Amino acid sequence: MGRPRAFDEDEAVRAAVSLFGGRAYDGVSVDDLVTHLGVHRNSLYKTFGSKRGLYLIALRRHIDDDVRPLAEALTEAPDVAAVLRLVTSADLGLLLLAVVERAPVDEEAAAEVAGALAAVDRAIAGALGIPDDLAAALTAAALGILLRGDPDSVGDALAQLLDHLGRQGRPTWHRSA
C-alpha cells in the first residue's frame, strides 16, 4: 500500500518525449525527470519501473503521435519534393536520437525504431509508386537532410534531381535483379 499517484501519467509521458528528444537518453538524469515531469521519484519508479521503462513508453508515444501521422500524410504525397518537405518539417527529434543512441544497444528500442521507419518507407513507396528499397533510400536521404538542418536548398536540389531521373526512366528507379 503506497501513496496514490498524484500526477497525470499522460502529461508526464509527453514531457518525457520532449526531454528525451531534446537531450537524448544519456543526457537525462532521474533528477531531470523528477524536475521536468513533476513526478515524485518513488512514483516514477512505481509507475514506469525504470528510466528505460519510461523511455520506451515515451518512444512509443512519439511514434504514435508524430511518426505515424507523418506516414499517413506521406501516403498522399504527389512527388519527391512533397515527401522531402513533409519529412524535413516533422518533429522527429526523439526518433533520430533513438536511431543513433539507443537502437544499437537496446533491442526493444531498435524494434520500435525499425517499425516506425518501415511505416514511413511503405508510405513513400505507395505514394510515389517506387520499390521499397528506393523508398527506404529516400527516407534515409530525407532524415539526413533534416539532420543537416538545411531542408530548403538541399531538399529542393535532391527533389529536382530525383524528379528529373524519374522522368527519364533511369534504371536507378528500379529494383536491381
Place this chain on the structure above:
Amino acid sequence: MAQVRIDGDDLVVVMEGLDRFWAQKSSLTIPMVNVRGATADPGMAAEPKGIRAPGTHLPGVITAGTFHLDGEKVFWNVKDPSKTVVVELADERYVRLVLQVKDPRATVALIENALS
C-alpha cells in the same frame, strides 16, 4: 557495496564485507519475473528514507537495511551515492532495492538486458 548477478532465472544481490552487518542481510534472491527495471540514480540518496527496521542510517555516511516509507519496504545499501542503482520490484517483500554497486552502468545493462 553489493555484488549483483543473474543466476538462472533469479537476480542475486550479495552484500560485501561489513555491509552484511550494517544491512542486517547477507544476500537477496529475487525471481527475474518480479524485477521491473533498474536505473542508475545518484540523486536517490537525497530522498527521504523512512523508518529503519532493522538497519543502519548515519546520514551522509551509510544507509543500509530495511526502511519503511508510506507503508512500503525499501532495501538500502548505499555509502557512496554516485554509485547508486535503483532496482524496482513487483510482488516482493521489498518494493525496491537501492544498492551501491561498483559499476552502475554495467549493473543496469546486466539487469535490463535480462529483462528484454
